[in-house]
Amino acid sequence: MSSVKIGLLGLGVVGGGTWDVLQRNATEIARRAGRDIEVVAVAVRDTAKARALLGDSVRISTDAMEIVRDPNIDIVVELVGGTELAREWVLESIAQGKHVVTANKALLAKHGNEIFAAAHERGVMVAFEAAVAGGIPIIKAMREGLTANRIQWVAGIINGTTNYILSEMRNRGVSFAEALADAQRLGYAEADPTFDIEGIDAAHKLSLLASLAFGIPVQFSKAHIEGITSLAQEDIQHAQRLGYTVKLLGITRARPEGIELRVHPTLIPADSMLANVQGAMNAVLVHGDAVGQTVYYGAGAGALPTASAVVADLVDVARLLNAAPEQRVPYLAFQHDAMADTPILPMEEVQSAYYLRLRVDDRPGVLADVARILASAEISIGSMIQEPAGDHADIMFLTHEAREGAINGALSQIQSLPFVRSAVTRLRVEA
Ligand code: HSE
Numbered sequence: 001m002s003s004v005k006i007g008l009l010g011l012g013v014v015g016g017g018t019w020d021v022l023q024r025n026a027t028e029i030a031r032r033a034g035r036d037i038e039v040v041a042v043a044v045r046d047t048a049k050a051r052a053l054l055g056d057s058v059r060i061s062t063d064a065m066e067i068v069r070d071p072n073i074d075i076v077v078e079l080v081g082g083t084e085l086a087r088e089w090v091l092e093s094i095a096q097g098k099h100v101v102t103a104n105k106a107l108l109a110k111h112g113n114e115i116f117a118a119a120h121e122r123g124v125m126v127a128f129e130a131a132v133a134g135g136i137p138i139i140k141a142m143r144e145g146l147t148a149n150r151i152q153w154v155a156g157i158i159n160g161t162t163n164y165i166l167s168e169m170r171n172r173g174v175s176f177a178e179a180l181a182d183a184q185r186l187g188y189a190e191a192d193p194t195f196d197i198e199g200i201d202a203a204h205k206l207s208l209l210a211s212l213a214f215g216i217p218v219q220f221s222k223a224h225i226e227g228i229t230s231l232a233q234e235d236i237q238h239a240q241r242l243g244y245t246v247k248l249l250g251i252t253r254a255r256p257e258g259i260e261l262r263v264h265p266t267l268i269p270a271d272s273m274l275a276n277v278q279g280a281m282n283a284v285l286v287h288g289d290a291v292g293q294t295v296y297y298g299a300g301a302g303a304l305p306t307a308s309a310v311v312a313d314l315v316d317v318a319r320l321l322n323a324a325p326e327q328r329v330p331y332l333a334f335q336h337d338a339m340a341d342t343p344i345l346p347m348e349e350v351q352s353a354y355y356l357r358l359r360v361d362d363r364p365g366v367l368a369d370v371a372r373i374l375a376s377a378e379i380s381i382g383s384m385i386q387e388p389a390g391d392h393a394d395i396m397f398l399t400h401e402a403r404e405g406a407i408n409g410a411l412s413q414i415q416s417l418p419f420v421r422s423a424v425t426r427l428r429v430e431a
Contacts, residue, residue, distance in 0.1 A: 003036035004318045007067040007098075009043045009089060010079035011050050013187055014103050014130065017303030018079065018310045019053065029311060033318040037311075041067045043080075068093045075317055077310060078102040081191065087111045094118045094126070099321070101313040103130035103306060106195070109204035109220035112211075116331045123325040127313035132205040133158050133282040135305030136298040137312065142212040142286065143333040149288025151213040153253035155430070158205045160280030160301040161188045161196035162228050162248040166265075167278045170236050170245065176229070188280045188301045198227035199248060199263040206250035208332075210261050213286070214254060214342060215334030219261065222344040226264035235357060235425055238396050239267050242355075242385070245275035249430065258345040267355050267429040348405035353382070353429040355398055356411070361419040362393040370414055374399070377410040392421050398429060 008015055022029065022037060030036045043064040044050040050060045061067055068076055068089050076093040078086055078100060086107045091114075093100050100119070102108070108115065108128055119126045129139045133156070142151075157163050161183045168179035180197065183189050188196075195201040207220040228248055239246050244267035253260040268275050273295060277283040282300025287293050299305035320328050330336060360366050367386075374381060380400040387394045399407075411424050 001035040003038040004033070004314070004321065005072055005074045006037060006039045006077055006314065007041045007043070007070060007073040007075070008039050008077045008079065009064045009067065010081070011042055011044045011053065012079065013303045014306045014310065015042075015079040016053065017307030018077065021304060021307040021311050025311075029315060033315045035318060037314050037318055041070060041073060043067045064089050065092065068098070069096060073098060074321065075099045075101060075314065077314070078104055078107075079310070080104075081106070083107050083110050087115070090115055090126075091118055094122050094124055097122060097124060099125040099127075099317045101127045101310055101317065103128070103310060105131040105201065105204040105208065109207050109218060112208070112218035116336070119331065120325075120336045125317050125320065125328060126331055127317055128208070129313045130306045130309035132208055133284055133296070134160070134298070134300040134302065135308045136282055136284065136296045136300065137309070138209070138284050138296050139212065140312070141294070141296060142209070143329050146286060146288050146291065146294070147333065149290045151254070152287045152289060153251065154209050154213050154284065154286050155249055155251045155274070156209070156284035157247055157274055157277050157282050158209075158250050158284065158300065159196055159199075159202040159248060160282055160299075161190070161193065162199075162202070163277060163282070163300075164188055164280045165197070166228065166236070166246060166248065169233060170240065171278075173233070175233070176231070183280070186280070187303075197229050199225045200227075202248060202250045202263045206252055206261065206263055209250070209284070210252040210259060211332045213252060214259055215332065215338065215340050216259065216342055217339060218332075219344050222261060224262040224264070224347040224350070228265055231265050232425070235355075235427065238357065238385075239355065239427075240270065242267075242383070242396065242398065243270050244268060244355075244429065245270045246427070247274055247277070249274070251430070254342075255345060255351075257349065258343040260350050261344050262347065262350060265427055267427055269431065348403070348408065350404045351401050352404065353399055353401050353431075354407055355396065355427040355429050357425040358395050358414065358420055359389055359392050359422040360395060361421065362388070362391075363419070366419050367395065369417060369419075370395070373410050373413045377406045378402070379406055379410055
């Protein structure tokens with residue numbers, strides 16, 4: 001059988017890794033795919049660098065669109081990133097009847113619904129295993145392995161950069177800035193690291209996981225997103241003393257009223273599985289009604305782990321090249337005409353437990369006043385610790401589960417009490 005012809009857009013960290021894996025494992029990959037997978041053309045900015053890596057057998061161009069329109073190419077692999085040019089290349093690839101493999105979570109979070117609709121119309125595949133959690137086959141698990149289940153929730157550490165930063169801040173006590181610089185040096189961070197540290201990258205990935213879990217359109221714009229930039233070292237330490245670790249989690253959960261879709265720093269029990277995911281590793285927990293809780297763990301970034309996912313998609317697409325579109329696995333796990341319009345819940349309606357930290361004057365009645373406000377908002381206190389802080393005191397509360405809207409109301413009242421000396425810190429707690 002003739003080889004499957006690949007046009008590769010981008011030869012950066014992931015593109016270079018993909019080339020490497022396709023070369024080093026060519027025989028194993030062909031045994032699995034049933035035919036050779038051959039990169040015939042690559043689009044890059046720096047042709048000299050590409051020539052040094054690829055040798056003479058691959059056509060190198062600086063014009064991605066020219067590769068997209070090459071009739072000799074079966075699959076376009078988009079590894080450039082960004083959302084606008086990438087959207088044009090992907091939509092044109094689809095219009096040309098080519099299948100697409102992409103690692104671009106920002107593209108799919110923003111334009112996924114348009115891209116999947118176009119691909120459905122044209123009868124081509126769009127595969128994106130590398131877009132979520134790097135080398136972990138979480139898309140495969142959710143699209144295929146868990147199809148018997150009603151998924152109840154998905155929670156995960158899906159950004160390696162922030163997990164690396166939080167691990168370093170907790171384990172070595174280093175500052176946020178120092179840990180971020182290390183993460184960038186190690187190549188974990190996005191080109192724009194604000195995507196990592198502000199939780200945007202995790203929300204891109206979470207919005208794809210929510211679609212796969214619940215059969216809803218991709219709704220990144222409705223995600224609640226908080227990053228780790230304002231997280232204080234002292235909260236990491238207080239959390240530790242209370243038996244918790246702070247992680248940036250992506251959480252999506254089906255409630256009777258709608259779907260929670262949120263990314264934020266979260267206190268989780270220090271002995272839980274996710275709390276022990278260190279460095280740039282990722283982990284995703286998926287809870288299905290039949291299977292119960294399942295765990296997926298591995299490298300969430302880096303050249304070879306991400307290339308592992310890209311090449312797995314190439315093998316999948318190669319195996320199904322001649323299959324009728326209706327025999328292929330649907331893009332978002334559910335059939336295109338069976339997507340649901342279940343609403344995404346506003347954050348005010350989300351239920352969570354909370355960690356609160358207040359700096360207050362250390363005098364009689366302070367605790368009683370705060371407790372009264374919490375009680376009148378029907379927020380139940382689970383535990384509390386107090387520590388001296390110079391002339392003042394720091395009080396840390398852990399609450400039982402409450403509605404976010406109730407917490408917001410109580411916090412604005414607490415904040416205006418005359419003895420409260422700094423902004424109240426609020427972090428969510430998950431068991
Ligand atoms: N910047 C991402 C991360 C890379 O830190 O997880 C993989 O998407």
